Amino acid sequence: xxxxxxxxxxxxxxxxxxxxxxxxxxxxxxxxxxxxxxxxxxxxxxxxxxxxxxxxxxxxxxxxxxxxxxxxxxxxxxxxxxxxxxxxxxxxxxxxxxxxxxxxxxxxxxxxxxxxxxxxxxxxxxxxxxxxxxxxxxxxxxxxxxxxxxxxxxxxxxxxxxxxxxxxxxxxxxxxxxxxxxxxxxxxxxxxxxxxxxxxxxxxxxxxxxxxxxxxxxxxxxxxxxxxxxxxxxxxxxxxxxxxxxxxxxxxxxxxxxxxxxxxxxxxxxxxxxxxxxxxxxxxxxxxxxxxxxxxx
Amino acid sequence: xxxxxxxxxxxxxxxxxxxxxxxxxxxxxxxxxxxxxxxxxxxxxxxxxxxxxxxxxxxxxxxxxxxxxxxxxxxxxxxxxxxxxxxxxxxxxxxxxxxxxxxxxxxxxxxxxxxxxxxxxxxxxxxxxxxxxxxxxxxxxxxxxxxxxxxxxxxxxxxxxxxxxxxxxxxxxxxxxxxxxxxxxxxxxxxxxxxxxxxxxxxxxxxxxxxxxxxxxxxxxxxxxxxxxxxxxxxxxxxxxxxxxxxxxxxxxxxxxxxxxxxxxxxxxxxxxxxxxxxxxxxxxxxxxxxxxxxxx
Numbered sequence: 001x002x003x004x005x006x007x008x009x010x011x012x013x014x015x016x017x018x019x020x021x022x023x024x025x026x027x028x029x030x031x032x033x034x035x036x037x038x039x040x041x042x043x044x045x046x047x048x049x050x051x052x053x054x055x056x057x058x059x060x061x062x063x064x065x066x067x068x069x070x071x072x073x074x075x076x077x078x079x080x081x082x083x084x085x086x087x088x089x090x091x092x093x094x095x096x097x098x099x100x101x102x103x104x105x106x107x108x109x110x111x112x113x114x115x116x117x118x119x120x121x122x123x124x125x126x127x128x129x130x131x132x133x134x135x136x137x138x139x140x141x142x143x144x145x146x147x148x149x150x151x152x153x154x155x156x157x158x159x160x161x162x163x164x165x166x167x168x169x170x171x172x173x174x175x176x177x178x179x180x181x182x183x184x185x186x187x188x189x190x191x192x193x194x195x196x197x198x199x200x201x202x203x204x205x206x207x208x209x210x211x212x213x214x215x216x217x218x219x220x221x222x223x224x225x226x227x228x229x230x231x232x233x234x235x236x237x238x239x240x241x242x243x244x245x246x247x248x249x250x251x252x253x254x255x256x257x258x259x260x261x262x263x264x265x266x267x268x269x270x271x272x273x274x275x276x277x278x279x280x281x282x283x284x285x286x287x288x289x290x291x292x293x294x295x296x297x
Numbered sequence: 298x299x300x301x302x303x304x305x306x307x308x309x310x311x312x313x314x315x316x317x318x319x320x321x322x323x324x325x326x327x328x329x330x331x332x333x334x335x336x337x338x339x340x341x342x343x344x345x346x347x348x349x350x351x352x353x354x355x356x357x358x359x360x361x362x363x364x365x366x367x368x369x370x371x372x373x374x375x376x377x378x379x380x381x382x383x384x385x386x387x388x389x390x391x392x393x394x395x396x397x398x399x400x401x402x403x404x405x406x407x408x409x410x411x412x413x414x415x416x417x418x419x420x421x422x423x424x425x426x427x428x429x430x431x432x433x434x435x436x437x438x439x440x441x442x443x444x445x446x447x448x449x450x451x452x453x454x455x456x457x458x459x460x461x462x463x464x465x466x467x468x469x470x471x472x473x474x475x476x477x478x479x480x481x482x483x484x485x486x487x488x489x490x491x492x493x494x495x496x497x498x499x500x501x502x503x504x505x506x507x508x509x510x511x512x513x514x515x516x517x518x519x520x521x522x523x524x525x526x527x528x529x530x531x532x533x534x535x536x537x538x539x540x541x542x543x544x545x546x547x548x549x550x551x552x553x554x555x556x557x558x559x560x561x562x563x564x565x566x567x568x569x570x571x572x573x574x575x576x577x578x579x580x581x582x583x584x585x586x587x588x589x590x591x592x593x594x
Contacts, residue, residue: 277574
């Protein structure tokens with residue numbers, strides 16, 4: 001592997017999949033696997049664009065069902081799609097490393113069935129899909145990765161090859177803590193911004209939303225056994241850094257698409273042994289709004 | 298008093314004030330007291346209309362500050378305005394009966410200062426103000442009255458004179474129970490319909506809103522020491538009877554006007570000795586939405 005050009009398969013043509021493909025295709029041989037034939041064609045015909053840049057990047061687009069051998073596979077689909085995907089991934093050579101970049105924690109159990117080296121990560125970039133082949137990088141962030149199965153050396157070598165100043169990767173020790181901390185942030189910012197139709201910064205600008213946000217943070221920390229003060233500080237940092245951004249849940253609801261409610265608040269409600277009324281309230285609120293908009297649940 | 302024509306003063310030119318004035322002016326000499334000179338002039342120039350009826354009713358409109366002696370005064374302003382009004386009402390002759398038709402219970406303490414006979418009531422009619430002098434009767438209901446100070450006989454005599462088949466009045470025994478039961482209904486239906494921007498019937502049609510509604514009802518019953526099953530049944534009845542209606546809180550928020558949040562959910566939050574998370578959530582949500590819309594708080 002090392003510094004050499006790698007064959008990288010990226011699964012998922014959403015905002016994160018497009019963003020990762022765009023940055024990695026400059027140094028590597030990227031294949032982007034998408035669900036819809038129309039998106040495949042658009043990408044192959046026109047290339048992949050960052051919206052503030054006129055030079056497209058040539059990616060090879062295929063349908064997910066056409067998955068072939070790669071040096072490394074990065075899974076960027078949303079959590080509910082992981083179940084169906086694991087079957088397909090089991091056809092890869094057993095030594096091919098697979099990186100999972102999903103919100104929530106409910107999909108982790110599904111990864112046990114894979115004999116490949118598995119790495120789990122979170123994305124703190126802001127990204128917005130403008131069309132099937134155009135993505136906007138709305139907020140500079142990074143990708144943090146941890147070993148799930150597989151080994152530290154392989155992860156460090158991969159990251160050395162994948163990362164750049166423009167698109168940094170970082171290794172962290174504990175995948176559970178990594179996902180849990182991201183889950184707290186998502187469980188606070190995502191549903192509140194979606195229900196109240198506000199950008200992320202309003203969690204702190206509107207003092208009444210701040211009151212509710214603190215209670216949501218407190219409940220998530222209790223369920224995930226994290227320290228409230230540390231996590232509330234994280235939430236504030238992210239809400240400030242992405243203050244003009246619209247959360248994925250707000251956007252999905254606006255676009256009449258299914259949200260990650262089950263993976264985020266739903267996971268906490270199921271996992272909790274005590275009542276967590278604030279989280280249950282936003283969980284049912286998101287379900288109510290999805291039902292109101294006729295989104296398939 | 299009796300069956301004879303009475304001089305009735307109605308204070309408040311909102312939907313309920315206009316509706317009560319319209320029905321009582323057919324048999325009585327009604328003066329409608331309003332806050333804005335423009336509304337006074339409109340009413341005096343054009344008369345008062347029910348929107349499905351082309352015959353206006355002649356009412357005498359005055360400003361609230363011009364309050365004169367009446368045989369009976371009916372107060373239809375919203376709860377937050379009662380404080381300022383009590384001062385003015387204290388100028389009335391001590392035997393003039395005063396009827397208060399407000400939501401919530403926070404204003405009751407203010408009525409102690411009045412030496413007049415005071416009657417407290419609730420309105421279950423649906424009414425919508427179309428303009429300064431046009432009101433729509435959106436749902437047939439009734440006015441229930443109870444003695445606060447004053448006496449049963451005077452109340453029965455008044456009701457005999459005020460009521461009609463088209464606009465019935467009913468006497469009930471216990472003003473506290475009357476207001477508490479109405480408060481439960483308002484504490485469930487009003488904030489939920491306002492936050493989720495749905496008509497009243499969606500409380501029952503959307504199963505996720507029903508889940509939240511039940512918790513709000515349960516908390517309100519605990520605070521007000523009422524039986525949950527009886528009150529949830531009441532909530533269902535009202536939500537069904539007014540299923541296509543838009544609640545006053547939903548409408549006020551839409552019109553960028555201050556809502557009755559403090560009088561309804563705010564009263565329960567203040568009165569409760571235990572934590573009531575669902576009610577606190579909707580209370581802060583309404584404050585958040587008022588802040589988002591720049592409504593003066």
